[in-house]
Amino acid sequence: MGDLLSKPGDRRARLRALLDSGEPVLAPGAYDALSARLVEQAGFDAAYMTGFGSTAGLLGRPDVGLLGGAEMAAHAARLADAVDLPLIADADTGYGNPVNVIRTVRDYERAGVAALHLEDQVMPKRCGHMAGKQVVPAGEMAAKIRAAVDARSDPDLLVIARTDAAAVDGLDAAIDRARRFADAGADLLFVEAPTSEAHIEQVATALQGHKLVFNWAEGGRTPPLSRDRLAELGFALVLFPIGTLLAATxxxxxxxxxxxxxxxxxxxxxxxxxxxxxxxxxxxxxxxxxxxxxxx
Known part of the structure; x- marks a missing residue:
């Protein structure tokens, strides 16, 4: 547990080791410090700070880019302080251009997160499973990923590149973007909201050799797959972003x-x-x- 006098362990190295184990790391969503503690007490190896849940919990509003970078980093610090688990945190679009991303990464790193994900949406962004998304040019997002990688002072801090392009430009375009983001230095690739098992298989096959994130969004646009199937497809990290929020509600x-x-x-x-x-x-x-x- 994240006791008041405990010294933070090497959570980032621990998460990297878990991701190298060959089994999917399951990370339930936490929208506040209490839900993060419950995730830990349930015996999970990692927790995920959900932007959807954070917005609902802090503002009682939908996930449409209403929270700023400083608010999200402060929220991440509260969650990271409450547990001894590696915390994976939603960092939205990085809250601006590559220079803003530098500050975002530094703030999240100081907050104690083990990993953060950046997405290629236009601000104000939307939840990845909502309609009406728009994406920035691929080159602009690749520059943000390079800035994020350069900004981290701890090389074990994981940078996850998420693309929402499948809903805008099609799955092939999203996969091409993911490859480009890997070339820019992303540690994990996250193709958001594939809408069929065939599309999930296509992502896994096309990006084989990279560490992949699967967003098991409860009630979202992506079909639910079993843990065994996700392991078979090679996904390294599985997020369950809003189940705790929905259950509590x-x-x-x-x-x-x-x-x-x-x-x-x-x-x-x-x-x-x-x-x-x-x-x-x-x-x-x-x-x-x-x-x-x-x-x-």
Missing amino acids: AAMGEFLRVLRTDGTPAAMLDRLGGVDPFAELVGLGEIRELEQRYRD
Whole structure:
């Protein structure tokens, strides 16, 4: 756990080793520090800071580019501080041109993330599974990737290049862009929102030899594949971006319906767990130990 006095381990090297293991790394989405802790307590090896979930959690708004780079970097720092897991973070478009990308990478690196992904959308961007996306010229995005690679001070910080071009210019164009981004220095390639298993296979075959990201977007445009199938296709990293957000939203909605109907939440108390178990979950025991340690 990311205890208050723990020293951050080498999470970036750990993530690189996991990605080299030959098995897909599963990274559930976390939209705040609490959900990141729950991902860790569930036994996963990595967590993913979702831009969709971060926007919903911080603003209660859709993922259409409303959060800026400084807000996202600060949010990433809170998540990274809450856990001892490698954190993979959405860095949107880098929030500007290659010079802006330099600052973004430096800010995310200081925040403690193990990896970040940059996408080739026009700002203001949209969620990768929404309609109406536009992409910047491939050369402009390649320059951003070069800037990102040059900006990192820790060579173990992973730069993931995401392309949203499949929905705009077709899958072949997206694959060509991914190759170009690999040439620019990207560590992993992320072709967003293929819409059929045949398209997923085409991506995996065309980009064989590169480390690939699969976005298992819950309820999105990409068909769900099993972990075994993704391993067979050679995907190194699998993101589950919004399942925790959707699950939390559904549970809160049910609680509020019961409260509104019954006037109290008594009918749900056995399912909520109570104050004491929750306080322990978020580290009250550690606080008590520290209070004892530093008592006069």
